[in-house]
Amino acid sequence: MSSEVVSEVQVSLKELPMDSWMDHLPCALWDVPLRNLAIPGHNAPNICLDRRTVGFLTTDQGLKEQLDCGVRYLDLRIAHRPNDTSTDLYFYHGVYTTLTVETVLQEIRSWLDVHSREVVLLSFSHFLGLNQDLHTGLISTIRTIFNARLCPTTEVVTLRNLWSLGYQVIVSYEHSMVSLYSDLWPHIPYWWANKCKAEALIEEFEHRKQHGRPGGFFVTGINLTEDLKYICSHPTESLKDLVMSTYPALLSWVRGQSPGSESHSLNIIAGDFVSESHFVPTVIALNQHLSCVCRE
Numbered sequence: 001m002s003s004e005v006v007s008e009v010q011v012s013l014k015e016l017p018m019d020s021w022m023d024h025l026p027c028a029l030w031d032v033p034l035r036n037l038a039i040p041g042h043n044a045p046n047i048c049l050d051r052r053t054v055g056f057l058t059t060d061q062g063l064k065e066q067l068d069c070g071v072r073y074l075d076l077r078i079a080h081r082p083n084d085t086s087t088d089l090y091f092y093h094g095v096y097t098t099l100t101v102e103t104v105l106q107e108i109r110s111w112l113d114v115h116s117r118e119v120v121l122l123s124f125s126h127f128l129g130l131n132q133d134l135h136t137g138l139i140s141t142i143r144t145i146f147n148a149r150l151c152p153t154t155e156v157v158t159l160r161n162l163w164s165l166g167y168q169v170i171v172s173y174e175h176s177m178v179s180l181y182s183d184l185w186p187h188i189p190y191w192w193a194n195k196c197k198a199e200a201l202i203e204e205f206e207h208r209k210q211h212g213r214p215g216g217f218f219v220t221g222i223n224l225t226e227d228l229k230y231i232c233s234h235p236t237e238s239l240k241d242l243v244m245s246t247y248p249a250l251l252s253w254v255r256g257q258s259p260g261s262e263s264h265s266l267n268i269i270a271g272d273f274v275s276e277s278h279f280v281p282t283v284i285a286l287n288q289h290l291s292c293v294c295r296e
Helices: 003-012 061-069 100-115 134-148 160-163 176-180 198-209 226-234 239-255 277-290
Strands: 040-043 045-052 056-060 071-081 090-092 095-100 120-128 169-173 191-193 217-222 270-273
Touching: 003 277, 040 090, 040 277, 045 226, 061 100, 071 270, 090 100, 095 100, 100 120, 100 134, 120 134, 134 169, 134 176, 169 176, 198 239, 217 239
Parallel strands: 040 071, 040 270, 071 120, 120 169, 191 217, 217 270
Antiparallel strands: 045 056, 071 090, 090 095
């Protein structure tokens, strides 16, 4: 492809309507497996303790707003509250959310009703306090809410095929029970660097890329982590301050990546505070590398 065409594709991908960017991708990308596309993701709901307000703050907008801004992969960490006699489940990331899992999944379903050609990947993991009965109940809830929209593991996962069959949801479930259900996918690997500096995070990912990407879906999480040393040396700084100050360096690295099936390729790229930066359009624009002459 000529540099002029690449430039046009890059501009057009960055300028796609973020709430329906999959629907507006060039037709040349409709037959590319989703595991080879660049897909923006988020830890959701990602909750942290802000030491300045001594309160719990979500690190980003609600799930509907995240989906509207282009996020298509959600890392959902599930927990059952201790001593809770009900079967209600919550999201957990250091603290429990106030919204139940079922309420949020219904919200996602309602969003999909309006965006019929968008596909979301939901990764259920880090189960805290769930016994076998609670797992069974959660899986039943997932299957009831999304029903015929759940993509089986046997399907060819391209946009064209998913659109034709009406599938909009890919659910990965990090538990042995996943083998009992054809519409639940195994755990999606998550590259987490556990670093508080952008330079160290980038170095870790470059090292991992040398050993090759997983064959299926996988996540590269450009999530920075506050360690004790960092917290003590920055007592008035929140996680948001840390993330936003390093986003220029992180996004510069992201712009140099490419999706695809090559050993160095990336797939899902997840971050924090994604709606307050240029993260999502930057990730989506990487798909320019896969664009070729339209086969329509």
